[in-house]
Amino acid sequence: MQVRFWGTRGSIAKPGPSTIRYGGNTSCVEVRSAGGTLVVLDCGTGALALGADLMRRGTPLRGRLLISHTHWDHIQGLPFFAPLFVPGNEWDIYAPHGFLQSVREMLAGQMQHTYFPVDLGQLGATIRYHDLTEGELKIGDIEVTSRYLNHPALTLGYRLEVDGAAMAYCCDHEPHSRPLAYGSTEIGDQDHEHVAFVSGVDLLIHDAQYRAAEYEAKVGWGHSTLESVTTIAKLAGVKTLAFTHHDPGRDDHTLDREVAALKTDGLFNVFAAAEGQVIDITPAAGHPHHHQGDTPDAEVAEDPKLAEQSVLLGIVDPELHDEFWRALQADGVRARHAISRAAAVEAALAEPPSLIILERHLPGDGLATCRELRGLHDPALAGVPIIITAAQEEIGPGAAAGVTDWLLKPFSEIYARTRMRPWLMRMTCHWSQPPIPADEEQRLTALRNLAILDTEREDRFDRLTRIASATFGVPIAMVTLVDENRQWFKSACGLDIGETHRDISFCAHAIIERDVMVVPDALLDERFADHPAVIDGPRIRFYAGCPLVLDNGAAVGTLCLVDIRPRELGAGEIRLLEDLAALVLQELQRSADADGGGIL
Numbered sequence: 001m002q003v004r005f006w007g008t009r010g011s012i013a014k015p016g017p018s019t020i021r022y023g024g025n026t027s028c029v030e031v032r033s034a035g036g037t038l039v040v041l042d043c044g045t046g047a048l049a050l051g052a053d054l055m056r057r058g059t060p061l062r063g064r065l066l067i068s069h070t071h072w073d074h075i076q077g078l079p080f081f082a083p084l085f086v087p088g089n090e091w092d093i094y095a096p097h098g099f100l101q102s103v104r105e106m107l108a109g110q111m112q113h114t115y116f117p118v119d120l121g122q123l124g125a126t127i128r129y130h131d132l133t134e135g136e137l138k139i140g141d142i143e144v145t146s147r148y149l150n151h152p153a154l155t156l157g158y159r160l161e162v163d164g165a166a167m168a169y170c171c172d173h174e175p176h177s178r179p180l181a182y183g184s185t186e187i188g189d190q191d192h193e194h195v196a197f198v199s200g201v202d203l204l205i206h207d208a209q210y211r212a213a214e215y216e217a218k219v220g221w222g223h224s225t226l227e228s229v230t231t232i233a234k235l236a237g238v239k240t241l242a243f244t245h246h247d248p249g250r251d252d253h254t255l256d257r258e259v260a261a262l263k264t265d266g267l268f269n270v271f272a273a274a275e276g277q278v279i280d281i282t283p284a285a286g287h288p289h290h291h292q293g294d295t296p297d298a299e300v301a302e303d304p305k306l307a308e309q310s311v312l313l314g315i316v317d318p319e320l321h322d323e324f325w326r327a328l329q330a331d332g333v334r335a336r337h338a339i340s341r342a343a344a345v346e347a348a349l350a351e352p353p354s355l356i357i358l359e360r361h362l363p364g365d366g367l368a369t370c371r372e373l374r375g376l377h378d379p380a381l382a383g384v385p386i387i388i389t390a391a392q393e394e395i396g397p398g399a400a401a402g403v404t405d406w407l408l409k410p411f412s413e414i415y416a417r418t419r420m421r422p423w424l425m426r427m428t429c430h431w432s433q434p435p436i437p438a439d440e441e442q443r444l445t446a447l448r449n450l451a452i453l454d455t456e457r458e459d460r461f462d463r464l465t466r467i468a469s470a471t472f473g474v475p476i477a478m479v480t481l482v483d484e485n486r487q488w489f490k491s492a493c494g495l496d497i498g499e500t501h502r503d504i505s506f507c508a509h510a511i512i513e514r515d516v517m518v519v520p521d522a523l524l525d526e527r528f529a530d531h532p533a534v535i536d537g538p539r540i541r542f543y544a545g546c547p548l549v550l551d552n553g554a555a556v557g558t559l560c561l562v563d564i565r566p567r568e569l570g571a572g573e574i575r576l577l578e579d580l581a582a583l584v585l586q587e588l589q590r591s592a593d594a595d596g597g598g599i600l
């Protein structure tokens with residue numbers, strides 16, 4: 001493999017005399033296998049010069065773009081990447097699948113007319129978009145493994161292997177355990193997984209935006225330190241380590257000095273990657289050296305959730321039907337068929353689908369079918385999107401009939417597929433609202449008798465959440481009380497809101513369990529993976545809540561810990577949390593006693 005750096009700067013381009021050696025362009029790396037497969041890792045501003053270079057080498061051009069995530073510094077070069085504009089060129093673009101958006105939609109976002117004069121549809125090359133999750137795929141002759149990194153956006157690291165040589169690209173990533181970021185060599189389970197992912201590679205290209213000494217102010221920003229990456233490389237036994245995503249505030253001299261000061265014990269070759277630098281990864285001896293040429297890509301790791309879905313097609317036009325059928329096949333989604341209004345209603349009731357698509361001219365009328373389905377008020381069909389495909393949109397009648405969206409003819413198969421994906425993805429939402437406890441009525445009475453809801457903040461509670469936050473090293477610690485329709489915060493250290501709706505309360509789940517409820521990684525938990533507070537602010541990854549159970553047995557709320565990174569809680573820590581919760585409980589019951597036993 002040959003690797004060439006076109007952009008090594010993090011966050012924002014920083015051209016100028018102070019960055020002339022390491023370069024000012026943001027992330028972009030070119031990789032070529034001996035067999036001729038061209039892979040571009042990330043498409044930051046460095047892609048402009050790479051594009052020009054590729055154009056000089058002639059067309060037609062076949063390439064693959066592997067995007068780590070869609071933060072601007074990793075995609076801003078895309079609209080300026082010349083090879084995408086040339087008819088006859090063929091590009092596959094791979095990126096992590098967004099929660100509610102496909103890769104194509106995410107990339108189209110930065111090319112909307114508000115931001116850019118040319119839209120994604122005007123790219124002249126043949127472009128295929130691939131939504132990736134964790135897994136393995138084959139790109140030309142290169143075996144690629146993808147793994148989620150720790151970053152405040154869905155981000156994939158890539159490991160590339162071909163001809164007995166291996167490299168890994170991890171940009172952007174923050175150590176899971178804080179001590180590691182500060183330079184400790186003791187690392188946790190999640191970090192061990194990361195080490196395993198990059199183990200034994202000939203070249204590791206890794207985000208190392210900060211120094212350990214700066215990390216205090218950068219916790220949760222999603223980046224590594226030079227020290228932590230050095231430790232990872234040591235443990236993983238990598239041969240060559242290239243730091244990248246250099247902080248825009250670093251000049252060339254500082255970077256030189258910092259890298260020179262690192263202790264690598266001579267175990268591996270280490271440097272800060274510089275724009276224009278070329279590295280040849282020589283295959284280890286004994287491995288076969290294939291020259292397979294450009295083989296078609298193997299089937300990509302698609303989102304596994306889609307395979308559980310079924311779509312009801314109420315379409316009689318054979319051509320249209322085939323188009324939808326092929327689009328669904330491509331995503332592994334099961335299609336069912338109905339050729340009339342009566343058949344569609346019967347099929348929907350027999351087995352509620354994830355999505356219903358009806359032709360406007362379905363016998364019995366598509367719009368009337370939609371109206372009938374909505375009129376059934378069947379809970380299993382309540383959230384199911386119903387799409388009408390027609391030559392023209394009928395906004396008023398459509399809204400009255402309960403139509404979710406219109407798909408207007410003519411459209412291409414790929415267009416139908418990209419439109420259907422978000423509808424299906426929304427139906428695979430993995431988060432559940434908290435159940436209502438069996439003793440809800442007595443519980444609410446007991447809570448109200450405490451006479452504490454909507455009272456002012458008090459030091460005696462704030463002190464305890466501050467202690468909890470510091471003791472466990474979490475950014476947020478709270479005393480929450482679960483009211484009928486809301487969770488109200490008596491004290492919230494690290495969070496600036498007073499209450500949230502009960503539906504999105506983690507604590508409302510915790511009060512069902514009488515023991516401490518620990519969610520080590522919300523993204524891996526069926527109940528919380530797609531939870532609004534997980535996929536959006538404050539992006540909860542870790543939660544631990546100890547129920548506050550009154551003497552009369554009512555669980556009124558919790559003392560809880562929240563972190564934006566996954567973590568575990570040991571048995572000793574759980575006991576400590578229970579001890580702190582007992583102190584909170586004492587204060588709660590004390591206010592009730594001082595009040596004469598509650599409201600009368």
Ligand SMILES: [Zn+2]
Nearest residue numbers: 011071073172
């Ligand atoms: Zn970045």
Ligand SMILES: [Zn+2]
Nearest residue numbers: 069071151172
């Ligand atoms: Zn980023």
